Amino acid sequence: MGAHCRVDRPGDMDCSALNSASMAQCAAKLPSLVPAMGISRLTYSKIRVAMKVLISKYPNRFQFFPSVYAMAICVVASLVTLVLLTACGKRPADGPEYPLPGHMQLVSLEVMNRMYASTNLIPNGDFSEWPSGAPAPDGFRPPANRDISRVLPIEPRGGPGRHSADQWWYESDQNAPYQDLFHTVVPGIQAGRVYEMYVHCISLYDATVSLSIVALDHAGTALGVWPDLIVVTPGDVLHQEHFAKIQATHNGSLVIAAHSNANTKFRARINWLEWRLMETELENGETAVRSTAMN
Numbered sequence: 326m327g328a329h330c331r332v333d334r335p336g337d338m339d340c341s342a343l344n345s346a347s348m349a350q351c352a353a354k355l356p357s358l359v360p361a362m363g364i365s366r367l368t369y370s371k372i373r374v375a376m377k378v379l380i381s382k383y384p385n386r387f388q389f390f391p392s393v394y395a396m397a398i399c400v401v402a403s404l405v406t407l408v409l410l411t412a413c414g415k416r417p418a419d420g421p422e423y424p425l426p427g428h429m430q431l432v433s434l435e436v437m438n439r440m441y442a443s444t445n446l447i448p449n450g451d452f453s454e455w456p457s458g459a460p461a462p463d464g465f466r467p468p469a470n471r472d473i474s475r476v477l478p479i480e481p482r483g484g485p486g487r488h489s490a491d492q493w494w495y496e497s498d499q500n501a502p503y504q505d506l507f508h509t510v511v512p513g514i515q516a517g518r519v520y521e522m523y524v525h526c527i528s529l530y531d532a533t534v535s536l537s538i539v540a541l542d543h544a545g546t547a548l549g550v551w552p553d554l555i556v557v558t559p560g561d562v563l564h565q566e567h568f569a570k571i572q573a574t575h576n577g578s579l580v581i582a583a584h585s586n587a588n589t590k591f592r593a594r595i596n597w598l599e600w601r602l603m604e605t606e607l608e609n610g611e612t613a614v615r616s617t618a619m620n
Contacts, residue, residue, distance in 0.1 A: 443603035452598075469505035470498075473501075478491070479596070503539050510579070512578045514540070515573060519606055520570070528563045531559040533586060534583060534589055535553040539580040542577040579602070
C-alpha cells in the first residue's frame, strides 16, 4: 500500500543528576514497574548484582553513578528503549491497529534523505510562517468551529518564527466537509503522477486522528478522496512520522485535511510539526494507495 510509520518515545535519562533521595524513591518504585516493562524481577535483581560487582571491582569507572540503583535504572531504561524501538513493526495484542497491519516500520536514512532532497509542494509545510494573531499559519485554513476543534501556534523548536500547529479536538469532525477542517490546498497536481505524503507529529493524551486527501479539478469540484490516508498512532508525547504514496487520477489540486476518526477520544491533542507532499516514483514493486470516487 505504501503507508509507513516511525515512532520514537523520549527515554533519555541523566543518571548523574539523580541525588540520593530521588534514587531511594526510584529504587522503591522500580521493582514493581519493571514487570510491566517486560522485564522480570529476577532479571532486574541480576542486573543489580552484576552492577554491584562491577562497581566494587572498578570504582573509578563508575563514579558518576551515585548508587547501584542509578546504574540499574539506566540499564533497565536502555532495555526498555530497545524494546520500544524493536517493537515498532509488531501488531498490538488487541484493539484498533495503527496503521494497518504490515504498514508500520522503521524509516531508513535513505528514505529520509530522499524525502528532504525533494521539494515540499505544501507552502509553509513546517508552519514557520504564522502571523501574530492569525487563526492559522500562512497557507492553511483553520477549523470552522472552535468549539469542535482549534489550532494554536507554539514554538517547541527553539528558534524564532519556527512554529508548530497545536491542534485540539473537543468533538468529532470526522464527517465534516473539508472546508470546515484544518486544511491546506496544493495546486498544480498532474494526473498519473505519484505523490508522497509525509507527516511528522506528536500525539498527546493517547490521541489518534487522521489526515485525508481530497482531489479537486480545476473548477474546485471534488472528484476523489483518500480517506484516513494517514492515521496517527495513539500515545502520550509520542513522536512519530508517517508516509503514504498516492497516484493522482486528475489534473487539479489536492486538499490535505486533519480530522478526528472513529477511534478518537475527546479531548484529543496533536502537535503537527511538519506536513510534506513530494512528487516521487513507485519503487521495488510498490503500489500507491487508491482513491475513492466521490458520489
